[in-house]
Amino acid sequence: MVSTRAVPNLAFRRLRGQRSAGEFAAAVRRAAREIGEQVACDARYVGRVESGEIRCPNYAYERVFLHMFPGASLEDLGFLARESVRGRGARTVPPPTTPPTLDSDIHEESDVLRRVFMTSGTTTVAAASLGLAGRPAAAVPPGVPPQRRVGEAEVEAVEKAVRQIRLLDDRHGADGLYRRAFQPLRAAYALLDAGTTSRRSTADRLHAGAGELAISVGWLAHDSGRFEDARSHYAEALATARLAGDAALEAHAFCNASFLARDTGRAREAVRAAEAGQRAARPLGSPRLLALLALREAGARAWLGDRAGCELAIGRAQSAFDRGPRDADPEWMSFFREAELELLEAQCWSALGDWPRAALHARRATRLQDPHFTRNLALYRAQLANDLAQAGTADEAAAAGHAVLDLLDRVQSSRIRGMLASAVRVLRPQGGPEVAALLDRYEELPPVT
Incomplete structure (x- = not known):
């Protein structure tokens, strides 16, 4: 009989060094993304490894650990060879691992933000990485001397990277951008780690820029269906906001975290995140930001089937929106115009199953949308196609579907394609020449790469 007595993994514990289990877990998640x-x-998984409960990691963790410690083998890390733990009874059966929550990610990542990028190189190397079309960090000669202070040029590079990512996303969608955007994010946090800044205002801008960049990269992950990556990036931004005492960044992080929680079926968490975002936003003097956060809450309540709560939140959003723009409105909210207000309300009624009302608001959104936001042109039409299909208005739904297909050569978004796929599934049994023409075009779509 094989013994199930756990033997502590002292080698792995030594590799963790002075970092807490939570800090080390956050470093593992980042290494995985790389x-x-x-x-x-999470910290619990690290504890299970160190206690010997996990005698050999699964293949995903193996690849991550060997990436973190180049040249090491599993045995060097204190694990048993895989073949020795295969088979029934070869290891103790642990309880199911609980997926990390947003709050646990915040606690685990907040302390590690200023440590995890210690191996990212000098600030000179980091600054060279800030630019989606620039030279990669690895191309910078290793003899470049370190820059001891972070100044205006570096902060502006971070802020420019944020704007460039948002601009490209507005025009093209997220799918082709996510991998390219990860290196500027890594570089921004390397700058946070590198020495000191000469002025407090510069430090504040750098924290805000790095946090906004984390949210932007998180959104690219979110829109391209990489939900766990998005969750980690949003938690990273929230941790940065709390370290810097930046209420505006905190509100933004909660806004996106609420959206993600709703999209991944955690509606109650989405409500809590939207409420937390509203608390952070109230002192900022931006009614439009409060309106957007109220709509995040409304959408989450709709998914819970709470029609009364949803309607109350929509009412608060409309009242706040009607107070007009303010100088305090965040730069990232440039997309939040009347068209987006209509779109988010349409999504609420969709979640509640009120398809004609949803289609009414989605139709308004398509009519109001600024053509500059190419991605949203496709998004709003995909929403309209789905709502019309569900309402039984097949020909108009097919026309909206054609409008989406017209844009997909320019817009790469797994989310939009998923919405169109939902509309197609509903339309397929309804038939008719317009639907048939749409189905023919849809079947010719190239696969997502």
């Missing part, structure tokens, strides 16, 4: 893996590592 090589395209997704692992739900």
Whole structure:
């Protein structure tokens, strides 16, 4: 009989060093993102490894650990060879791992933000990475001397990266951008780690810029269906906001976290995040920001089937929106115009199953949308196509679907394609020449790469 007595993994514990289990777990998750893996590592998992409960990691964790410690083998890390733990009874059966929550990610990542990028190189190397079309950090000669202070040029580079990502997303969608945007994010946090800044205002701008960049990269992950990556990036931004005492960044992080929680079926968490965002936003003097956060709450309540709560939140959003723009409105909210207000209300009625009312608001959104936001032109039409299909208005739904297809050569968004796919599924059994023409075009769509 194979013994199930756990033997502590002292080698792995030594590799953790002075970092807490939570800090080390956050470093593992970041290392996973660097090589395209997704692992739900938390402090509890690290404890299970160190206690010997996990005698050999699964293949995803193996790749991450070997990436973190180049040249090491599993045995060097204190694990048993994989073949020795295969088979029934070869290891103790642990309880199911609980996926990390947003709050646990915040606590685990907040302390590690200023440590995890210690190996990212000098600030000179980091600054060279800030630019989606610039030279990669690895191309910078290793002899470049370190820059001891972060100044105006570096902060402006971070802020420019944020604006460039948003502009490209507005025009083209997220799918082709996410991998390219990760290196500027890494570089921004390397700058936070590198020495001191000469002025407090510069430090504040750098924290805000890095946090906004984390949210932007998180949104690219979100829109391209990489939900765990998005969750980690949003938590990273929220941790940065709290370290810097930046209420505006905190409100933004909660806004996106609420959106993500709703999209991944955690409606109650979405409500809590939207409410927390509203608390952070109230002192900022931006009614439009409060309106957007109220709509995030409304959408989450709709998914819970709370029609009364949804309607109350929509009412607060409309009242706040009607107070007009303010100088205090965040730069990132440039997309939040009347068209977006209509679109988000349409999504509420969709979630509640009131398809004619949803289609009414989606139709308004398409009519009001600024053509500059190419991605949203496709998004709003995809919403309209789905709402009309659900309402039984097949020909008009097919026409909206054609309008989406007309834009997909310029817009790469897994989310939009998923919405169109939902409309197609509903339309397929309804038939008719318009629907048939749409189905023919849809079947010719190239696969997502």
